[in-house]
Amino acid sequence: MIQIRGLSKEFLGRDGADTGVLAIDSLNFEVRDNEFLTVIGPSGCGKTTLLRIIAGLIPFDEGEVQIDDVPVTGPGADRAVVFQNFALLPWADVLTNVAFGLEIRGASKSECEATAMRLVKLVGLEGFERRLPKELSGGMQQRVGLARALAVNPQILLMDEPFGALDEQTRRLLQEQLLRIWDQERKTVMFITHSMEEAVLLGDRVMLMTPRPGRVKEIIDVPLKRPRGQETEKSTTFVEIKEYLWENLRSMQVLDQRGEA
Amino acid sequence: MARVAVEAGKIEPVSMPLSLRQPFRDAWFELAALLGGVILWEVLGWSLAMPWLPPFSKILEALVQFVQSGVILGNVATSLEGLVIGFTISLFVGLFVGALMGRYRRVEKALDVYVNALLISPAMIFAPIFFAIFGLSGAVRIAVIVMYSLFVIIMNTATAIRNVDPALVEMASSFGANERQIFLRVLLPASLPLVFAGIRLGMGRAVKGMINAEMLIAMVGLGALAQRYGSQFEAAKVFAIALVVLIIALVGNWLVQAVENRLTRWAD
Numbered sequence: 276m277i278q279i280r281g282l283s284k285e286f287l288g289r290d291g292a293d294t295g296v297l298a299i300d301s302l303n304f305e306v307r308d309n310e311f312l313t314v315i316g317p318s319g320c321g322k323t324t325l326l327r328i329i330a331g332l333i334p335f336d337e338g339e340v341q342i343d344d345v346p347v348t349g350p351g352a353d354r355a356v357v358f359q360n361f362a363l364l365p366w367a368d369v370l371t372n373v374a375f376g377l378e379i380r381g382a383s384k385s386e387c388e389a390t391a392m393r394l395v396k397l398v399g400l401e402g403f404e405r406r407l408p409k410e411l412s413g414g415m416q417q418r419v420g421l422a423r424a425l426a427v428n429p430q431i432l433l434m435d436e437p438f439g440a441l442d443e444q445t446r447r448l449l450q451e452q453l454l455r456i457w458d459q460e461r462k463t464v465m466f467i468t469h470s471m472e473e474a475v476l477l478g479d480r481v482m483l484m485t486p487r488p489g490r491v492k493e494i495i496d497v498p499l500k501r502p503r504g505q506e507t508e509k510s511t512t513f514v515e516i517k518e519y520l521w522e523n524l525r526s527m528q529v530l531d532q533r534g535e536a
Numbered sequence: 537m538a539r540v541a542v543e544a545g546k547i548e549p550v551s552m553p554l555s556l557r558q559p560f561r562d563a564w565f566e567l568a569a570l571l572g573g574v575i576l577w578e579v580l581g582w583s584l585a586m587p588w589l590p591p592f593s594k595i596l597e598a599l600v601q602f603v604q605s606g607v608i609l610g611n612v613a614t615s616l617e618g619l620v621i622g623f624t625i626s627l628f629v630g631l632f633v634g635a636l637m638g639r640y641r642r643v644e645k646a647l648d649v650y651v652n653a654l655l656i657s658p659a660m661i662f663a664p665i666f667f668a669i670f671g672l673s674g675a676v677r678i679a680v681i682v683m684y685s686l687f688v689i690i691m692n693t694a695t696a697i698r699n700v701d702p703a704l705v706e707m708a709s710s711f712g713a714n715e716r717q718i719f720l721r722v723l724l725p726a727s728l729p730l731v732f733a734g735i736r737l738g739m740g741r742a743v744k745g746m747i748n749a750e751m752l753i754a755m756v757g758l759g760a761l762a763q764r765y766g767s768q769f770e771a772a773k774v775f776a777i778a779l780v781v782l783i784i785a786l787v788g789n790w791l792v793q794a795v796e797n798r799l800t801r802w803a804d
Binding site: 349350360365375376378380409 | 701703704706707708709710711712713717721722725726728800802803
C-alpha cells in the first residue's frame with residue numbers, strides 16, 4: 276500500500292531564490308494493494324512530479340511517503356517505472372533492454388535471460404528479441420518498457436503517461452493488453468494519464484487533481500466490472516464518469532493551451 | 537498514397553533499386569574527382585613548368601625512390617612511434633577528464649576555462665617550456681603531440697556525456713543503478729558516437745602535431761626530412777613526404793572509424 280500524507284514539493288527558481296513554484300500542495304491519499312489507480316489532471320497539476328517522488332527519483336519537502344509503512348528514501352526493488360518516452364537503450368536489443376533492471380540489480384546472466392524471455396513472450400514480442408528499439412514501432416517500444424518494468428517483479432508499477440506518445444489505435448491495443456497482464460500478475464498500479472477515457476477504462480479509482488499548486492480534488496470510484504473492454508465504454512456508468520471528469524477538467528482551464536506532454 | 541503502418545514492421549521504401557545504387561555511384565564520383573585532380577595536376581605541372589609545382593608523376597617517382605633507398609622506412613617508424621605514444625596518452629587522459637567534466641558540474645566549472653584556453657592556444661608556444669621540463673629528449677615531441685590532440689578529445693567527450701538523454705539516466709536510477717553502473721551501462725555507450733567524433737579530430741590534430749614537432753623541434757622523422765628537402769627546394773620530394781603523411785593520417789582515421797563502426801552500429 277502506498278500512503279501519502281501531507282506531501283508538498285516546491286521547485287526552486289532558477290537562481291535558487293524564493294521565487295519557487297509550489298508543484299504539489301499537502302496531498303493525502305492511499306493506493307491500496309493490487310489497486311489500479313489512475314491519476315488525471317490538467318498540465319501543471321504535478322502528477323508527474325508526484326509519480327517521480329513515489330519512485331524515489333526526486334526528493335520532496337514536506338509530508339510522508341510510505342510504502343507498507345516504510346518511508347521512501349530512494350528507488351527500491353518494490354517499485355518499477357514505465358516512462359512516457361519509453362527510455363529504452365538505443366544500442367541494446369529487446370532482450371537486453373527487458374533484462375536491464377534485473378542486471379542492474381545483480382541477477383545472474385541465466386536468470387536475466389530466462390526472465391526476459393518470459394516477459395518478451397508475455398507482452399507479445401516473440402521473434403523480436405534481437406531487434407533494436409529503432410526497428411520497432413512506438414507501441415512495440417512501450418511493450419518493451421512494460422516488460423522491463425515487470426521483469427524485476429515489482430509490487431508497485433508506476434506508469435507515467437505510458438501511452439501518451441502513441442496513436443489512438445495502438446493506445447487501445449496496449450490498454451487491453453495492460454489490463455490482461457494486470458489480471459494475471461496482480462500489481463498495485465499508479466497510472467498517470469490525461470485521457471479521460473483511459474482513466475475510467477483502466478482505473479479502479481480515478482484521482483482528479485487541480486493545477487498550480489497540485490492538489491487532490493476528488494477520488495472517484497469506478498464501479499465497472501472486470502474484465503473491461505470495448506463493451507465497457509458503451510455503458511452508462513463509463514460515460515457518466517467520463518462526463519463528470521470533463522466538467523471538472525473544463526472548469527480548471529484545460530483550455531489554456533499549455534501542453535505538458 | 538495512403539499506407540497503413542503495421543505494428544510489426546516499418547514501411548518498405550518503394551524505390552529500393554535506386555537507393556541501393558546510390559552509394560556505389562557516390563564512390564565512383566569520388567574516384568573520378570580524385571583522378572581528375574591528379575590529371576589536372578599533371579597537366580599544370582608540365583605546362584607551367586614551375587619549380588614549386590612538379591608534375592604528379594615526378595612526385596610518385598620521388599616516393600618510389602624514397603621507398604627503394606630505404607630512407608623513408610626508418611623515418612616513418614620514428615614518426616609513428618611519437619604519434620602512437622602521444623595519441624594514446626591523449627586518448628586515455630582525454631576520455632577520463634572529459635567524462636568527469638561531462639558528468640560533474642563542479643569539475644566542468646573548474647576545468648572548462650583551462651581546457652578552452654589550451655584548445656585554442658597554439659601548442660608550439662609551449663615548446664620552450666617542454667624543453668625546460670623534459671630536456672632535449674623525445675618526450676618534447678610527444679608532449680607537443682599531446683598538446684595538439686588532447687583538448688579536442690576532452691571537449692568532445694565532455695559534450696557527449698553531457699548530451700546523453702537524461703531520461704535514460706533517470707530510467708537507470710529508477711532501477712537503483714549506482715554511479716558506476718550509470719557510467720558504464722548508460723553514459724558510456726550512449727555517448728560513444730560523439731566521443732568518436734572527438735577521437736577522430738584528435739587523430740587528425742595528432743598527425744599535425746607530429747609533423748610540426750619534427751620540423752620545428754626535434755628534427756627527426758618525416759618532418760625533419762621535409763624540412764631538409766624544403767630548404768634544398770626539392771619540391772617533388774617535399775610533396776612525396778606530404779603524401780606519406782597524408783597516408784598516415786588517412787590510415788589513422790580509418791582505424792578509428794573501423795573501431796567506431798564496430799561499437800556504434802546501432803546509431804546509423
